[in-house]
Amino acid sequence: MRSSSTSRAETVARAAPLLAALTVLALPTVTLVVKGARATSVGLLVHLLRTVLPPQVAQGVLAAAGAALVGAALSAGGLGAAIFDFPGRVALDRALFAPLLLPTWFLAVVYRETFEARGVAWLALVLGVGAAPLFHLLGGAALRALPGAYLDVLRLGGRGRGGSLVRYLVPLAFPALGAAAALTALLAWSDAPSARVLAVPTPAVGMLDQWSAREDASTGALLGLAVAASGLLAGWALLSALARLPWQDDARLGIAPARRVRLRGAWGAVPWVLAAPQIALGIIVPARAIAAWSAERIERVDLATLGGDAGRTLLLASLATLLAAALALPILHAQAFVWGGARRGAAIAAGGLALLSFALPTTVLGVAVLWMVPSGRREGPGAILHGTVLPLVMALSVHLSAVFVGAGRAALLRHGRGHLEVLRLTGHDRLSSFVALLRPFLAPPAAAAAAFVFLECLKDVDLTVMLSPFGFQSISARVFQFALTNRARDCAVWMLCLALIGVYPLMTLARLGDREEPVTDPC
C-alpha cells in the first residue's frame, strides 16, 4: 500500500499541468477585472453603459448577424464540393480556402479602395466573405461524415440518391453550419481592424476609441470585457452546436460515411456556379487588387526590409503555434482521463477559459498582458520578458489555444472511455495511453488546428502592434500601419509575400479538411 504522502504528491503532480494551464488562461481575465474595476469610477462606468454601448451594440449585432448570414449564403459551392463529385472538385475545394490567406481587414481595405465601401452592410459582407472558408471547413466535414446507410435506406424507399442527399441529409449538417455561423458572429463581434477601415463604430472599435481618447487602459478594458461577455454567448452557442454535430455518434458506432455523388454532364458545373460569388468576392477582387498594386510598386521594394519582416513574422507564428498547442495539451489530457469530481470540473473550467480568451478581443488581451508583464522595476518579475517577443507570443497563444482545445475535444469525443480503460488494464500509464492511442486520432485535427493558428498569427495586427518589442515589425503590422495612412497600395508586395508564406499551411488545412473521416469499429 502506498503512503498517504506519496498519494498526495501524485495528486499534486497530476493536477499541476491543469492548474498551470488554468492559471495562464485565467490570468488575463482576472487582471482585467481587478485592475479595470479598481481604476474606473462608477460615474464613468454608468456613462459608458448608458450612453456609449447601446448604439455600438446595435452596430455590432448587425455586423455579426450579417456576417454569419453572408458566410452561410456563400457556402453553397463549398458544401457542393463536400458531397458531390464533379470535374475540378479538388481544385474548387482548395480554392475556396484561399480567403484565409489574407487578413480580413486587408480585404476591407481592398473593398474600400475598389468600391468605396463604408458602413455596416459592407462590413458584414467583408467579414462574411472572410469567414466563408469556416463554413466550408465545418459544414463540409459534417456532410462528408453523413452515414451511407441513410442514403441506402432512402434509395430503398424509391428516392433518388442526389435528391435524397439534398432534401433529407443536408439538414443534418445544420448544427455544423450553426457552429460556423456562431464562430463567424463571434469573430465579427470582436473584430476591430476591419470595422475601423470601414468606419463602423462597433463595440470593439468603441473600446479602442475610449481607450485611446482617454489614454486610460482600464476604461477600454472594462468595455472590452463587456464585449467579451456578450461574445461568450456566441461562444456558448458555438460549443452547443459543436456538441450536437451528427458525425460524433455515427463515427462512434462505426457507420461508414456516404460516398460522394457523381454529377454528370451539365450538372457538374452547378457547384462551380454556386461557388462563383465566393470566388469573385473572396479571391478575384483581392487578387486583382494585390496584383495591380504590386506591379506598380515592385521596383521600389526594399528586399532587406521585406526579408526581415518575413523572418520575424515566421518566428512569431511558429512560436505562438507551438505554445498554443502546449497550453492546450494539459487541458485535453485532463478532459480525456478525469471522469468526475473536482478535477473534471477544473478541466471543463480550463476549456471554458480557453474559450473566454478566444472571445476576448485581442486588443483587450493586449492590455491585460501589458499589465501582467510590468517592467516598472528593472529587477521586477516582468523584467525577464522585457524587450522580447515573449509577451506577444504569450498573448497570441493564450488567445488561440481554444482552437487546439476545440479540435482536440472533437477528436476525443469520438472515443468511448472503453478504449482508454482497455489500455489501462493492459498496463499502460496515462501519458503513454494518451500519446499512443490518441495520437492517430489527435494528430490530424491538431495539424489542422496548427495550420489555422499559424495562419491567424501571420495575420495578427492588434496584438503585434500593441506588444511587439522595439525594432520588431511583422508583415501584417507594417501593412496595417501603411493602410491607416492611405498607403496600403505601397505595401501590396508585403501582402503578396504574406499570402505566399501562408500557402503551405493553408493547403495542409484544406487537405485535412477534405479527407475522408477514419471510421473505427469497436466490434
Add this chain to the structure above:
Amino acid sequence: MSSVRKRTVLIVAGVALLIVVSFVVVPRRGAGGRELRVLTDRTESHLAPFFTAFEQATGIAVKAVYLDKGLIARLESRPTEADLVITKDADLLEIARTKGLLQPLSSAKVRAAVPETFREPSGAYFSDAYRARAIFYSRERVKPGELSTYEALADPKWKGRVCIRSGYHDYNLSLFGQMLAAFGPDRTRAFLEGLKANLARTPGGDDRGQARAIFEKKCDVAIVNSYYMGIMLSSAEQRPWGEATAVFFPDQNDGGSFILRSGLALTQATASAEAATQLLEYLVQPEIQDRLANLTFAYPVAGRGPLSEINQGLGVGQPEVDHGVFKVHEVPLAQIAGNRDAVVRMLDALQFDQPR
C-alpha cells in the same frame, strides 16, 4: 527511456530552445546603453531616415516601436521600456507628465532652439513642429469668402456638405479640447451638434480620405490637418485630391486657427538620458528641422529656411495669411489635456460617430 518519453522530452526541449532563440533574436538592451528606444505614434517613414542619420553621426542605434493607439497606456504599463517618447500630438505628453512618466530635460541647446511657447514650463516636454487643424474646401464648389470660422461650419447652409474623420481621433479631440478651453462648453456643444447635423456621411477614414471625398464630390468642406496638402501633392496617386482642394485657415479675424503640436520627451525611467538628450538636440538643429519640415510639411518651431513652396501657397485668397504664415490660437496643452474627458463625454452624448 521509452520512445514516447523521448519524444516528449524532445518536444519540450524544442519549445524551450525556440523560447531561448526569441531572446537572442530580439536582444535586450545592453548595459552600455549605446542604443536608444523610442516609443512613437508618428509615421515610420517620417522618422526612420532621421534615426538612421543620427546613428551614422553618433554611433548610437535607435530602435522604435511605431504604435497606432495607446501610446501612454503602453508607457504607463511598461515605463522602463523606452528612453524617449515622440508623438504627433503633444496633448498626450501632458497626460504622461501628470502621470509622472516623464523627466525634465535640461538641455541648453533645446532651450535655445525651441521658443518658450513650445516648451512645457517645467521642461517635461517640448514641441518640434506644428500644423493647423484647417478647413479643406473644394476649389470648384466653394469660394474662400464663404468660409470664416470653425463654428460657421455648424451653419445650416453647410448641411450635407461637411466631412470629418472619427470625432474620437486624437486630432479632433485636440481641436475640440481647444475649442472647449477657448469658447466654453455651451458654444463647443452647439458647434458639435451643428457639425454633426451638417455631415455628409458618417465620420470615419483618415484625413486624406476627407480630401478624397471632396474630390469625389461627396462633400464640399472637411476638417483636415494642413500638412496633408503637401503630402497629397507629393504623391502621384493622391495628387488629384490635393489639386481639387484648397486650405483655409479659420478664425484668422478672431483668435486664430487651432494647431496640433508634435512633441518629444524623455521618459522618467530612462537609463540613457545623455544619449536621449543628444537625439533630441539633433532633432532641433535648424538643418534637421528644415529637412523634417520639407518631408512632413509641418511648420517647424526651430527652422531657419523659408517654408516649403507648397506651404507658402496655403491659405490662398485669405488676405490675413502671409505666404502660408497664419495666426495661431495658442491654448496651453495642460488645458487641452484636461478637457479630454469632457470632450469625449460630449461626443458620446451626441453619438458623434454613429451613422446618420
